[in-house]
Amino acid sequence: MTTPDTRRRRARLGLFLLATVLAALTVFPLLWMVTGAFKGPGEVGGTNLLPQSPTLDNFDYVFTQVPFLRYLLNSFFVSAVVTVIALFFHSMAAYALARLRFPGRDRIFLFIFATLLITFPAVLVPLFVIVRELGMLNSYAGLIVPAIFNAFGIFLLRQFYITLPTELEEAAKIDGAGYWRIYFSVILPLSRPIMSALAVFFFLANWNSFIWPLVITGDQELNVVQLGIASFQQQYSGKWEYVITAAAVAAVPTMLLFVFFQRQIVESIKTAGIK
Structure with a gap:
């Protein structure tokens, strides 16, 4: 027994x-x-x-015979700029949806949250038309601007801000602080763990982006690292050592980010429960 x-x-x-x-x-x-x-x-x-x-x-060939370093720098630049701008605007939107009271607040949040149900291929063509009409094809702006908005970031930050004690804001209001002062002096310093985790998510999402850069860029100078690896597969289909080497180099930043920010990623997932 x-x-x-x-x-x-x-x-x-x-x-x-x-x-x-x-x-x-x-x-x-x-x-x-x-x-x-x-x-x-x-x-x-x-x-x-x-x-x-x-x-x-293999590494010598990848970095000397093709502009792979340029691809890496393009991906890093686009990913870093999108991450910084997205965190700034998403945190402001999440703070307004979590702390400020105004008509239609909950409906706006539900509308933003509902966009998570829409897949990227469904909006690919309309987004391409908008970017073309704005003259952002074959440009860094075309790679960066459409990638800034992300409903997941607003949702995750809002859930985190709801868990913060209201006494902190009330104390700041007693001291004469307005909404902007509270946001910059109280909310943002407390948001460092969740912002670090979101920075990893945003950076990796843009680092691994393939479809959108493929659609709007035709200039090799604007190729990101994933397009570079795809070009290796086309040009060196019989020499897989070059393709694997390029993929290994592209994977290094993602592995480093996870190693250094794994605790923040786990904590951010724990705070994402709906309240």
């Missing part, structure tokens, strides 16, 4: 084995990609993870 302690130990063991299998399935493609970047011609398709003769020739 099994005891409750035995059943709990078996349950923990089963969960541990399941987590181990899921972790292995997640890490294996990444490990294969990283090790493949150091393999020579003809070794990438093999089943052996470790390269027979590690080489840096």
Whole structure:
């Protein structure tokens, strides 16, 4: 007869084995990609993870024979600018929807939240027409401006602001602070954890963007890193070591961001419950 302690130990063991299998399935493609970047011609398709003769020739080719560094800088510039501007405007919108009282506030929030149900392909054509009419095709503005608005950021920040104690704002009002002073001196300093997590989400979303840059840019000087990797697949379809090397280089910033901000990401997800 099994005891409750035995059943709990078996349950923990089963969960541990399941987590181990899921972790292995997640890490294996990444490990294969990283090790493949150091393999020579003809070794990438093999089943052996470790390269027979590690080489840096693939990295040398990627950065010297094609403008891959330019692609990286374009992605970094677009992602950083979108992240900074989006956090600024989203935090103001979320603060107004969470703290200020005005007619139609809840309906506006529901309308913004409902946009999360609309997929990007559904608005791709209208968005392209608007950008074309504004003369932003083949420009950094065309890459940046449409990516600024994100209902998820407003939703997550609003949920966080609702959890803040109202006594802080009341004390600031007693001291004579207005809404702008409260926002900059009280709300923003308290928002650093959630803003850090959102910065990671926004940066990664724009770093991995492919469809929108492909649609509005035709100039190679404006290619982002994902378009650069796609061009590698077209030009070097028989030389997968170059494609894998480019993909490994593009994955480095995303891995670093997760390593440094994983705690903020987990905390932001915990605070996203609807109140």
